[in-house]
Amino acid sequence: MSVPEPVPRPCASRRPPYAVCAALFLLLTGCGAGGTAAGPTATRAGSHAPVATAGAAGPGVAAARGPAAPTGPRQIRLLGQKVRAAIPAESRQALVVTGISPDSSEATAVLYTRDDPTVGWQPATGPWPAHNALYGWTDEHWMDDLRSPVGVYGLTAAGGLLEAPDTQLPYVQSPDFAVSGEGFEGEPLEGAFDYVIAIDYNRVPGASPLDPTRPLGEERGGGIWLHVDHGGPTQGCISLPEDRMEELLRILDPAKVPVIVMGDEAALAR
Structure with a gap:
C-alpha cells in the first residue's frame, strides 16, 4: 500500500513526537479501513478522485473483455x-x-x-x-x-x-x-x-x-x-x-x- 501524500500541517512542529506517530498510524490504518468500507477503491488524501487498489484491475479487466468468442465450423470464404x-x-x-x-x-x-x-x-x-x-x-x-x-x-x-x-x-x-x-x-x-x-x-x-x-x-x-x-x-x-x-x-x-x-x-x- 502506498503512503498517502502528506497534507500540509502548519502547526505540526508544535505537536509532540508521539502525536505525529499516532497521526501517521491512523492515516495508514484508515486507508485500509476506508477501502473496506467504501469498496475496492480509495481516495487520495485531499482529493475526491478514486485510486484503484492493488489487485482490483485484474478481475475488472477480465470481466470487461468477457470470454473468448467461440469459433464455428469453417465456411467456404468466397461464398456469401x-x-x-x-x-x-x-x-x-x-x-x-x-x-x-x-x-x-x-x-x-x-x-x-x-x-x-x-x-x-x-x-x-x-x-x-x-x-x-x-x-x-x-x-x-x-x-x-x-x-x-x-x-x-x-x-x-x-x-x-x-x-x-x-x-x-x-x-x-x-x-x-x-x-x-x-x-x-x-x-x-x-x-x-x-x-x-x-x-x-x-x-x-x-x-x-x-x-x-x-x-x-x-x-x-x-x-x-x-x-x-x-x-x-x-x-x-x-x-x-x-x-x-x-x-x-x-x-x-x-x-x-x-x-x-x-x-x-x-x-x-x-
Whole structure:
C-alpha cells in the first residue's frame, strides 16, 4: 500500500513526537479501513478522485473483455450467406467453380470437402483451370443464350465415350457421347465428351446425362455438363482438363451428396 501524500500541517512542529506517530498510524490504518468500507477503491488524501487498489484491475479487466468468442465450423470464404444456405446440409463434397467476371468464359475450380461437421469445409484438391459459356453467367438460363446458369446443383450421374474410370457415380458409356467440329475459337471439339458429369440443372437427378427430359421446359435449356476442356468457351457447360475430370470422377461419392457451386465471383458472394 502506498503512503498517502502528506497534507500540509502548519502547526505540526508544535505537536509532540508521539502525536505525529499516532497521526501517521491512523492515516495508514484508515486507508485500509476506508477501502473496506467504501469498496475496492480509495481516495487520495485531499482529493475526491478514486485510486484503484492493488489487485482490483485484474478481475475488472477480465470481466470487461468477457470470454473468448467461440469459433464455428469453417465456411467456404468466397461464398456469401445466400449461396451457403443453398448447399444441402447433408452435402460433404462441393466443387466450387468461380468465374472471373459475369461476362467471362474463364473460371477456376476447387473441390471442397466437409467430412467432419465440427471442422467444416476444407479444400481437397485444386485450383484447376476451367471454362464456362462464351458470354459468361446468368441467373436465368435460356436455351441458346450461351451463358452458364449460376447456382448450386447436384452431381448425380456421369458418362462418356470412354470406359468408366474407378468411379462411384452411375456411369453410362455410349457412342452417343462422340462429338466433332470446332469450338468458338476454332479449336477441335473431338474428345470433349470422353468424360462427362451431368449438372442437375433442368434435368431429372440420377438419370443418364443423355436423358432428354427437361422439367422446366425445353426453352430453359439443358444438357449442362462438366466435361473435358477443349481449349475454349462452352455453350453453357463447365469444362476441365481431362486428367482433372478423371480425378473428379474417382473422388465424387454419391453417399456424400456432391454438388457444384457455380457462378461469377460477385454472384457467389451473395
